[in-house]
Amino acid sequence: RSGEMAKLAQLIDNDVFRAYATYTTIVLLKMMLMSLLTAYFRITRKAFVNPEDTASFGKGENAKKYLRTDQDVERVRRGHLNDLENIVPFLGIGLLYALSGPELYSALLHFRIFVGSRIFHTFAYMIPLPQPSRGLSWVAGYAVTISMAYKVLKTSLYL
Amino acid sequence: RSGEMAKLAQLIDNDVFRAYATYTTIVLLKMMLMSLLTAYFRITRKAFVNPEDTASFGKGENAKKYLRTDQDVERVRRGHLNDLENIVPFLGIGLLYALSGPELYSALLHFRIFVGSRIFHTFAYMIPLPQPSRGLSWVAGYAVTISMAYKVLKTSLYL
Amino acid sequence: RSGEMAKLAQLIDNDVFRAYATYTTIVLLKMMLMSLLTAYFRITRKAFVNPEDTASFGKGENAKKYLRTDQDVERVRRGHLNDLENIVPFLGIGLLYALSGPELYSALLHFRIFVGSRIFHTFAYMIPLPQPSRGLSWVAGYAVTISMAYKVLKTSLYL
Numbered sequence: 001r002s003g004e005m006a007k008l009a010q011l012i013d014n015d016v017f018r019a020y021a022t023y024t025t026i027v028l029l030k031m032m033l034m035s036l037l038t039a040y041f042r043i044t045r046k047a048f049v050n051p052e053d054t055a056s057f058g059k060g061e062n063a064k065k066y067l068r069t070d071q072d073v074e075r076v077r078r079g080h081l082n083d084l085e086n087i088v089p090f091l092g093i094g095l096l097y098a099l100s101g102p103e104l105y106s107a108l109l110h111f112r113i114f115v116g117s118r119i120f121h122t123f124a125y126m127i128p129l130p131q132p133s134r135g136l137s138w139v140a141g142y143a144v145t146i147s148m149a150y151k152v153l154k155t156s157l158y159l
Numbered sequence: 160r161s162g163e164m165a166k167l168a169q170l171i172d173n174d175v176f177r178a179y180a181t182y183t184t185i186v187l188l189k190m191m192l193m194s195l196l197t198a199y200f201r202i203t204r205k206a207f208v209n210p211e212d213t214a215s216f217g218k219g220e221n222a223k224k225y226l227r228t229d230q231d232v233e234r235v236r237r238g239h240l241n242d243l244e245n246i247v248p249f250l251g252i253g254l255l256y257a258l259s260g261p262e263l264y265s266a267l268l269h270f271r272i273f274v275g276s277r278i279f280h281t282f283a284y285m286i287p288l289p290q291p292s293r294g295l296s297w298v299a300g301y302a303v304t305i306s307m308a309y310k311v312l313k314t315s316l317y318l
Numbered sequence: 319r320s321g322e323m324a325k326l327a328q329l330i331d332n333d334v335f336r337a338y339a340t341y342t343t344i345v346l347l348k349m350m351l352m353s354l355l356t357a358y359f360r361i362t363r364k365a366f367v368n369p370e371d372t373a374s375f376g377k378g379e380n381a382k383k384y385l386r387t388d389q390d391v392e393r394v395r396r397g398h399l400n401d402l403e404n405i406v407p408f409l410g411i412g413l414l415y416a417l418s419g420p421e422l423y424s425a426l427l428h429f430r431i432f433v434g435s436r437i438f439h440t441f442a443y444m445i446p447l448p449q450p451s452r453g454l455s456w457v458a459g460y461a462v463t464i465s466m467a468y469k470v471l472k473t474s475l476y477l
Contacts, residue, residue, distance in 0.1 A: 018476035028407040089187040158177035248346040317336035
């Protein structure tokens with residue numbers, strides 16, 4: 001089966017596909033960081049949602065008071081959900097775009113703007129920066145995803 | 160590296176894969192519309208969640224009154240989350256299904272029912288239509304995803 | 319176009335890719351079960367969120383009392399969202415990892431730990447088991463995803 005392995009290797013050897021693999025992995029790792037950030041704020045702010053998570057603080061009323069919402073925790077969770085809503089379209093449309101034969105410089109431009117916009121969006125949301133910082137970074141990522149979708153449909157439309 | 164590009168082009172030249180690319184892009188664009196719809200309702204209903212988003216309405220109590228939940232905003236957000244929960248499985252299982260060598264007419268049938276069901280689901284949720292409109296459209300998308308998963312496991316099971 | 323079909327068949331004939339297809343399909347089906355579980359708890363606990371969903375219980379105040387949150391429903395929904403947050407990175411990074419030419423035994427180890435950890439996580443969340451059961455199963459899935467991301471970046475880094 002080494003022949004098939006070689007064929008797969010050709011896919012990952014393609015520069016556009018390698019760029020897609022790199023930027024997708026980076027932006028997914030960034031999204032995964034939001035889970036750690038949520039855990040960090042839940043522990044430092046002592047704000048939990050599951051009773052079993054507060055068992056180490058004792059029993060009864062003493063533990064119950066930590067079952068509460070916290071503004072910082074909720075902010076991270078909103079940032080995480082916004083990542084999901086925007087990175088899932090990038091994951092799918094970006095893959096199809098990478099397979100649609102774009103120019104390398106064009107693909108790099110799309111991937112870099114998207115990943116840059118999502119990293120900036122996270123800082124704008126977490127610090128938080130005054131608007132329209134967060135709004136504009138969201139628009140940038142949204143726009144390049146639309147641009148990639150246009151290329152995919154132009155190349156491979158089959159209804 | 161033009162040889163590898165040619166090989167990638169063969170993938171995107173495959174009719175089943177082109178159909179997957181087309182319908183996946185359409186349904187992801189539809190999901191992305193939910194973000195715009197949320198923004199539209201947040202602005203027209205003046206219902207925000209982040210203090211920095213209401214800064215343009217003034218300071219103190221005047222801005223604080225716009226930090227509230229709104230029924231229309233929450234409804235769009237539920238529709239968006241339902242999209243995520245159902246389109247993510249389609250994204251993954253649909254790709255593997257497209258690579259599992261299905262008949263073209265069968266693949267088109269699966270993709271069209273899924274995308275049609277999600278578009279109908281959005282209208283049923285947003286208008287809203289009386290139940291079981293939304294429920295049945297959800298079931299249709301769920302069922303074709305299960306059907307594609309069955310084909311993937313039958314073709315390529317390797318535990 | 320049978321030539322291209324044959325090429326696609328070679329992809330799905332690759333053992334590592336078949337393993338990815340199998341484990342990804344299983345873990346996505348598991349995630350889809352969370353929707354059914356939510357529906358089950360909403361119906362048995364009579365806890366709904368959309369007015370149109372309670373119309374069959376009558377009109378006015380009689381139906382309105384079923385528009386409420388329920389602890390069991392909310393717990394399933396948290397488990398579902400946690401699935402989304404963790405399975406989406408696996409979907410993308412796992413695909414790129416499968417295409418990066420890993421050893422079969424290593425790929426199987428990664429996929430099995432990930433899928434096993436997510437299945438255990440669901441039981442730990444739903445029963446619920448005392449902590450740190452849920453926490454550790456989450457860490458296991460998170461760690462193998464990081465390990466796959468490292469392999470992808472090592473093999474195909476292109477910035």
